[in-house]
Amino acid sequence: ETGVTQTPRHLVMGMTNKKSLKCEQHLGHNAMYWYKQSAKKPLELMFVYNFKEQTENNSVPSRFSPECPNSSHLFLHLHTLQPEDSALYLCASSQGLAGEVGQETQYFGPGTRLLVL
Amino acid sequence: AQSVTQPDIHITVSEGASLELRCNYSYGATPYLFWYVQSPGQGLQLLLKYFSGDTLVQGIKGFEAEFKRSQSSFNLRKPSVHWSDAAEYFCAVSPMRGGYQKVTFGTGTKLQVIP
Numbered sequence: 001e002t003g004v005t006q007t008p009r010h011l012v013m014g015m016t017n018k019k020s021l022k023c024e025q026h027l028g029h030n031a032m033y034w035y036k037q038s039a040k041k042p043l044e045l046m047f048v049y050n051f052k053e054q055t056e057n058n059s060v061p062s063r064f065s066p067e068c069p070n071s072s073h074l075f076l077h078l079h080t081l082q083p084e085d086s087a088l089y090l091c092a093s094s095q096g097l098a099g100e101v102g103q104e105t106q107y108f109g110p111g112t113r114l115l116v117l
Numbered sequence: 118a119q120s121v122t123q124p125d126i127h128i129t130v131s132e133g134a135s136l137e138l139r140c141n142y143s144y145g146a147t148p149y150l151f152w153y154v155q156s157p158g159q160g161l162q163l164l165l166k167y168f169s170g171d172t173l174v175q176g177i178k179g180f181e182a183e184f185k186r187s188q189s190s191f192n193l194r195k196p197s198v199h200w201s202d203a204a205e206y207f208c209a210v211s212p213m214r215g216g217y218q219k220v221t222f223g224t225g226t227k228l229q230v231i232p
Binding site: 004006040041042043045056090092104105106107108109110111113 | 121161166207211223
């Protein structure tokens with residue numbers, strides 16, 4: 001399997017549930033990202049990991065908890081979410097973060113469509 | 118701070134007609150520039166990117182984009198649109214300097230193709 005994969009593709013959860021989103025990249029990249037895509041809003045960067053280390057937390061509420069056990073896998077643990085958290089959650093990866101040409105081109109997974117009831 | 122503007126939220130073109138999607142950016146220097154396409158229910162797919170050199174960039178699926186420094190623009194074009202091009206298109210920029218740099222995305226332009 002190639003590229004960036006995400007599971008599940010669709011998720012419905014109640015506000016008291018705990019669930020996790022999974023992302024896996026097969027591109028040999030070192031950096032991985034979580035984005036939130038809501039209707040009529042720009043793509044929002046949530047977290048960045050480089051070589052398994054968190055590089056950025058873009059003021060994301062603590063009910064979202066990322067985990068990056070290795071450079072190929074990225075998780076987003078969800079707990080006590082709110083209805084406004086319903087969105088498409090996209091994972092992306094890139095070769096690196098440095099300013100070298102081509103290092104930061106991001107490749108995206110298909111996303112997980114999350115609905116919080 | 119950098120920003121990206123896609124002034125057209127929605128565009129409708131006839132199949133076979135030419136297409137131009139506009140993208141303007143705000144940044145103090147020349148950034149890296151990208152165009153992505155998102156089909157319904159899918160993630161973003163990279164169409165093309167500009168880093169340096171020739172200001173006319175060729176991408177996949179017959180798309181091209183032209184970087185115009187004087188206008189701070191990076192418009193996407195296709196000479197003849199196909200029904201399968203119906204999707205949402207995102208322009209993105211990233212500062213051209215070392216170290217981690219956040220990519221900023223525009224709000225997208227939704228393309229409808231009519232017969």
